[in-house]
Amino acid sequence: MKKCCFLIGLFAVQLLNAQDVVVKASKDNSWKKIYRAEASKINDLVNTKLDVRFDYANAWMYGKEWLTLKPHFYPTDSLSLDAQGMKINEVAIITGTKKLPLKYAYDNKILKITLNKTYKGGENYTIYIDYISKPNEVKVEGSLAINDAKGLYFINPKGEEKNKPTQIWTQGETESNSVWMPTIDKPNQKSTEEISMTVPAKYVTLSNGLLISQRKNTDGTRTDTWKMDLPHAPYLFFMGVGDYAVIKDSYKGKEVSYYVEKEYAPVARKIFGNTPEMIKFYSEKLGIEFPWAKYSQIVGRDYVSGAMENTTATLHQESAYQDARQLLDGNSWEDVVSHELFHQWFGDLVTTESWSNITVNESFADFSETLWEEYKYGKDAGDEHNFSAMQDYLLSGSENKDLVRFYYRDKEDMFDDVSYQKGGRVLNMLRSYVGEDAFFKSLNKYLTDNKFKTGEAQQLRLAFESVTGQDLNWFWNQWYYSSGHPILKIDYSYDDAAGQAMVIMQQLQKGDKIFKLPIAIDIYNGADKKSYNVWMNNKTDTFSFSYTTRPDLINVDANKIILCQKTDNKTADNYLAQIKYAPLYLDRREALEYFAKNNMQEITLGLKDKFAGLRSYTLDLIGEDSALLSNESTIETIEMMAKTDSDRKTKAKALEVLATTGNAKYKPLFAQYINDSSYSIAGAALMGLNNLDGANALALAKKMAPDAKGKLDDAIAAVIMQNGTEADFDFLEDRYVNLPLSETKVSATLAFCDYLTKLSDTAKIKSGIDKVVAFRNEIPEAYRAFIDPAIKNALQNVAAAKGPEIGNYISNALK
Template sequence: MNKQLYWLSLLCSICIVFSCASTKHVDIPPVTIYANAPGVPVYQESYPIKIALKHTKLDLRFDWEKSWVFGEATLTVQPYFYPQDSVVLDANGFDVQEVARLTSNGKSRLHYTYNGKKLAIALDKSYTKDESCELFIRYIAKPNELQVGEDIASIDDRGLYFIQPNSEIGIPRQLWSQGETECNSNWFPTVNNTMVKMTQEVSLTVPDSMVTLSNGLMKTSRKNGDGTRTDTWLQDKPHSPYLTMIAAGVFQVTKDEWQGKEVSYYMEPAFAPYARKIFGNTPEMLSFFSQKLGVTYPWDKYAQIVVRNFVSGAMENTTATVFFDRMNLTPAAYKDETYEDIIAHELFHHWFGDLVTAESWSNLPLNESFATYGEYLWITHKYGQEAADMHALNDILTYFDKDTNATLDVIRFDYANREQLFDAVSYQKGGRILHMLRKTVGDEAFFAALQWYLKQHAYQSVEIHDLRLAFEKVTGQDLNWFFNQWFLASGNPDLHIESQYEDSTKQVVVNLTQQQDLTKYPLYRLPMAVDLYVQGKVIRKQITLTKQQETFRFPLAEAPQLVDVDADKYLLARKEEQKTLSEWIFQYQHAPLFMDRFEAIQQLLETIQEPRAQQILITALQDKAWIIRLMVLQGLEKFSKADLKEIFPTIKKLAISDSRSYVRAGAIMQLKNLYNKSDIKEILEMAVKDDAPSVQQALHNGK
């Protein structure tokens, strides 16, 4: 699930453009979270399972004006292990009308008690783990009447949303659900436990003009003769209750196919012509992820639907992902943001989260860290390493944006509210940890371990140690050190890096110091590469930092032009590195990675008054990475008038023809800020034809 979406909004050096872009991120309504009291021991354990919920059958009708659900639920249950003579279900804010056991002779009423949140049903006898029974519950659910602070924590927790039509602002009537974390029990009786796995059958009766969607495949569709239609959807592979979804509305369905399975995109008719532009890479994603993981996409179909006023960015309901309405993109808006990372994120969840599910909310990173890393994998495959590393930079900056992120464990058993877990630690930090794990064990071992993990735990729930054991099984290594310092602890290394060449000993000396507070954070074990650049060659040395302060020496016949520590740029660490201006320039010109150039440009912008730095920055206006071009644009205020005159043709070219709309917008803003209006009149007139929202905002900003 994407609750928070960022795209480099944390880069102060380029916020000039994002302040005017109309599609920069999702504004999530605030949720009040009360932290645990200091010193209060809290352990959020996995929920116990007394009753296994094997199958859920729902027959649902709706009162669209009242926002009510008229439901009939048939639940197939059986004791998980110990004999049970009662069942307790989660059912929030219902009018319970009938509870019975279904038998071959019909219904047999059962005694029950209900406190508005929990439905406790007394069974007709004590059942063993080998016996099942079918429970029938007739009810009315009123999710729109649930009170924030009493029945639900926030308005995002209603579980089912009736979108009432408003022709004045173009909002159509729709219905959609959002189950994560424990909200589906607001519209059907279930068990709020991620360790529960069930199959399901959902029948939806709606106006015949509407299209429906739910998990699995449509089994039947029947017109009722009264202007309504009943669609029945069957999900015959088990998944957790929070992944159940329904939606209905006036949608146009665009269909693709992948290995004989339907791949479909549900969009409002006005935006349906652009469905393949937005979602058209989905079949290729399915092929790529299936091949990369060694586990073929395991579900019967894959549908993606865009709804109005969704409470999150997107949600990975099994076989049917729901997206927020910013995915209603026009070709113009698509020039700014494609949201392809979100599409990849939710699809990757169908392996990590849906097929193999975190057994508790404390283990949420087993869902979200992987989905975040799925974005990186897809971008690498489709657009190359440079684009993927730019995306990874956003994750890094998002994590480092708040100092409080460093105080939180990744696997968190002490949360006060489970909604706290949907943060930059579970998502962005966790994704970067997986990348470090990949670099630590190697690509072949990394993907072999993921394949073993997915196959071993398919349609089951897991905890973090299951992931560790999978990697240990494949690699033959004890990896407790890695999981303890990264997944089961808080913080990150703060590295001070110094290097020098000792002419007397003919050695390169690298001094590394871990400066983080060791009373709060781990002393890290950090394998890394050090690249020595000398006479046009790169000599790589592998080291492992295990102490608070450690010195590494490398024989070298002459002084290197650059010593590049953490040469693969994969450590999630704050780094304080002392290099000369010449070394930073050399790094920008010769080191191979985007992050090499990004780090160098950061430093050169700090020394912009140096003529040599300015010349490199001028060159960087044509860097292949749009982020770097935009960073340098933002630094132009510090250039002299003579230099600004020299680069005027370059800025004009960026404003009109740069491949990235944000760079075009940034160039326009700087032309307006730094140059005489008469000099740029022609450029601005040409830019009017550019319909990217960020460019249009830049053109009209300040008017």
């Protein structure tokens, strides 16, 4: 599962955790005493066979199921199945060619069946169930990662929304597939599978495994049968139906395919086309070939999360769709593609035994994004991604949560910045500590020992201990079974007479916890480097190093892998040496941050960095400091970057910085790039022109609006809202309504409210308010605490500008 990239970044400075907001809002803390163990196994799933057809008018699914099970160990004469919100028509047991009716009780959640006899441990039996799934009648609660949980979704089933296709897709994680199939809906169950779907013949289908047959029916439908011969967890079962183009690739003779709406068929390979190379990379890195018969990816409208790793059939939200011009700026969805693919090993091949141990699924998938970036785009790109993910965790306010958590309010709460970003960084530290070869040999052993079964953090530890020959309880107890991270203060002292340098390190985190930290320290005299490895075991530790010439730099955490907050009290000369000699992305970034904070002209060194991400970051720092922009040499460098930088997004950033100067001499430059093929560059040029000639920018924005996306679309909306009139209301309102639930829409909300203050038509103002409040109400409750202050403040500005009538209207709308 890839979480929606949603909202947190914009308000991270509040240092709140959205999950905590939910918990604090609830007076019921009984969950703190409930130990969330692995689900007990009375019966085991063996095989699931389904025959389903869909009622589009009612958004129902008619199902017939043959479920084969066996008692796990002890004899039993009963069976309990998860079956949410269904109408149960028949329950029977298959005896030879006959069906024997069985007694059952059903409370709309659990189907309790009395078997025809007592079955012994390991003795197979097959249950038949005829039922109707009614997903829209199921009352469910979503989470931060998954904002809805009704399992089966009919998208525009009656075709009433003209700009939206008719689709069906399922979403099983955590325990929602039991809305459309009776099952034991726990992650520690595994089943083979066969699903026959009867659909209108114009649609294609997708499910787990391989398509083994297609049968045309006389009523204009077609029945597709998909079969999965290898066992996997019920939450990974999937069905997808719609009018898709299917673009086919391959990997070692196995089908690799992309199901996209037909207008995206020409760019499908540009969005998903690195998948075969990713499969090869991960297979070789893990020493385990891709374990499944095929790998497909499908994009679903109105999907309730980022993406989901259904075995052999990953589902993506529509944010995956990008046109050719957007893709010129880079594939914004590539990390999601890599994340979900890695789940096919970590999560699908070996599945967490319980939601408490979701780290063995999600931490690995999160970490895999860094691996792919590093392999495909270089170490700087991998380090940048790793640093960004670390900041997501550090700003989330999650320092009181264990990585493996046996106490939680709801299983959905486990899908957070701890299970994802923190866990991914823990793996990166472990990789550095044991070494590259030992790390991947340990992963190979974990996957090999537990394939088609379940795993937990302790099994992972045992695999690492077996390979490395080390006791790693200290690492697991510190990072997996405890919370928080070190807060480090690093000071330096030099005694030239004695030839001694001292590094004084303090852990300043609250409480008594002391982290045991293996630390790499590099000492530089010019480009000459000596490397040391030390251990920090106390609240304060001092490390001494001899020298004949005072070092230019002592670089603590030289590998830049420790998950921590730190204050590193180096001097300006130290940071000059660091940016010159130390090789890593974070070495240079830390130096640039210091230069910016201290208004040092050396910040401009970042403008010529080899890595585009750091050039762009330097432009951000310079753009925030008008004094730096007053330097003629700096401006000339930025002008050159705007004209010649090889990276489009960095080129766009240079244009953005030039736009902040308000200098009319850049008007021809902005005009030159207004029609650039890159949306980022064109958008930056339009905003630059807007600062100098609003009327011209407005005319161009309206001309370009029909075909714009991405950064250009954002710029067009900003220009029209700033310079437009009431005549532009319908366009702006429609654009606002059609924005997906995202951080972009939060920013758009603030700008849209500002536009409403300029209107005179009360009906339009109220309509706009309605749309803002509707968006506010769509935001998952856990996020709303972050967003409400900003949205309410924006609406209050509308009230202040428009008077009591509008103020009262807003107050009533927010109730």
